[in-house]
Amino acid sequence: MNDTAQQFTTRQTAVLDAALSLLVDGGEKALTTAAIAKEAGCSKESLYKWFGDRDALLAAIISRQASKVRIPQAPKLSFTEMALHEALVDFAHNLLQVICSEVSIALNRLAISQASKGDYTLGKTLLNRGRGHIGAQTTVLLRQAEAAGFLKFDSAEAAYQVLYGLVLQDIQLRVLLGDSLRPEEQNLKQLAEVAVNHFLKLYQTN
Amino acid sequence: MNDTAQQFTTRQTAVLDAALSLLVDGGEKALTTAAIAKEAGCSKESLYKWFGDRDALLAAIISRQASKVRIPQAPKLSFTEMALHEALVDFAHNLLQVICSEVSIALNRLAISQASKGDYTLGKTLLNRGRGHIGAQTTVLLRQAEAAGFLKFDSAEAAYQVLYGLVLQDIQLRVLLGDSLRPEEQNLKQLAEVAVNHFLKLYQTN
DNA sequence: CAGGAACCGTACCGTACGGTACTGATTATT
DNA sequence: AATAATCAGTACCGTACGGTACGGTTCCTG
Structure with missing residues (x-):
């Protein structure tokens, strides 16, 4: 399990955002590589070059989004x-x-x-x-x-x-x-x- | 939504059992119509005749199993x-x-x-x-x-x-x-x- | 025994999709 | 300016699977 935060280029984050957008309002069914490429304005070939395969792309989506969870506000040192x-x-x-x-x-x-x-x-x-x-x-x-x-x-x-x-x-x-x-x-x-x-x-x- | 309990023939329940068995230990991926037919010892054609299509078969599996939930034992009329x-x-x-x-x-x-x-x-x-x-x-x-x-x-x-x-x-x-x-x-x-x-x-x- | 219904096994079809190859355009490098 | 690299667009391939068609077999019914 790779839990280290990876860094993506802006191009790649654009792809991840596009994919997430598709997923959210089209369901899993809408999350085809072709659709992602079209939405992100890139070619399928680039997708595969950047992420390897479809599963890796899905993993990148989740990995990226899950690390965005808001951390509960820092507990004050002395509180009532x-x-x-x-x-x-x-x-x-x-x-x-x-x-x-x-x-x-x-x-x-x-x-x-x-x-x-x-x-x-x-x-x-x-x-x-x-x-x-x-x-x-x-x-x-x-x-x-x-x-x-x-x-x-x-x-x-x-x-x-x-x-x-x-x-x-x-x-x-x-x-x-x-x-x-x-x-x-x-x-x-x-x-x-x-x-x-x-x-x-x-x-x-x- | 059809919530009325349907009655299945023994042949059909056998199919549902076979499908559930496949699903449980092979995941959704293993739940193809061909595999179900093979497991149940019937033909794909019979599957479609009996259930209509794949979605209806899935619905039948869930509908049948969900209605098996054990009802909490009858509460006693007077209890401590x-x-x-x-x-x-x-x-x-x-x-x-x-x-x-x-x-x-x-x-x-x-x-x-x-x-x-x-x-x-x-x-x-x-x-x-x-x-x-x-x-x-x-x-x-x-x-x-x-x-x-x-x-x-x-x-x-x-x-x-x-x-x-x-x-x-x-x-x-x-x-x-x-x-x-x-x-x-x-x-x-x-x-x-x-x-x-x-x-x-x-x-x-x- | 004759006719027919049910049904198995299998072959087949169409489609959707993951993944790859090719081409032409654009940009970066020297 | 010439060459190399990147990438969009598209066409293509292989496979998996839902769904259908059909021939042959068993079994029931009149």
Whole structure:
């Protein structure tokens, strides 16, 4: 698994953007090498010269996009309980927004589709760069909150998992399967609030 | 969306079983009409006569399998708090087992793959017959527990969603992407216990 | 026994797509 | 200016697969 960030030329990033655009609003079916070349305004031959083969191009798309996940804002060195609450809600809200975005849906579908064909590299990349990254950062935040005496848990990682579950519930799976959010779920900010309140009820000290 | 349970002849169910078997241990790539016919010991022509086309056959696979979800054991008319706990753990454990099963993984991947191609019928079927079914049953259980004074919540459906999130966390997405469960997650029974305890801490009255 | 339905096996067709080869134009280099 | 390199555009090839056609066999029915 190659997790080192590669550098692409501007020409190549243009190709990746074009491909992502096609994927997002045409589905996997629209992501043919010919279509990508046309959209990017280059020849198929150049595609193959720059990326090797189709799978490598797909990997480049995911690798590039997954590393764009926004890192939860740097936890302040000294923070209050309210600041913790706010930081968690911000994290949850951001997570919901990402998960429900067209781009995230398209990329996850693509990776799962590849997994269904026996190739797990895209999925691993997505997990490592996407979830792993954001998870690690948030775990740090939780540990700081514990050190400050606001939270109490055995394992920060386990607590993070609980938070993750409380926030996403089955929303991600549903959107991947093609379900649309119910009206009362449209308000992502409120969903985030509720999830964080639940989380704090489980782990807050006082 | 056709959600009425269709009846298949034994010959046809044999085909569906063969196809599911192929899908589970060969991935979507192995699910060609020729392979299905060979595995089922029939001709391609019969396949098309019986199911119409490939998509209809896929729909039949999912439709048939999704309706096999085990309904949470009938809630007893009068039950204790311990019985509620046990029923919830049983539900959670069962849910985890299903979600981590090869069959569930393969079917969800297939449905998501189709969604990536712009066809959401498989996904809808999976949601309606699988998650919808089991969810509705469990919501009934929660309502009974509320009536008995054990639980307190505004919306049983929302409470069910929280339970769902606490149980699954990100496990389903991870297995769909090809991740394997971490060692400490292998013990599904214990995961279920922890999730239910969290749930009760959030919603128990006393 | 005769007629027909069901169905297997196989051959076949059309198409879509990944990947490659060639050509001509444009740009960079000396 | 001459040569080399890059690349768009297009044509082409091989293969895989969905779907169909057909001949032959089995089995049921009158």
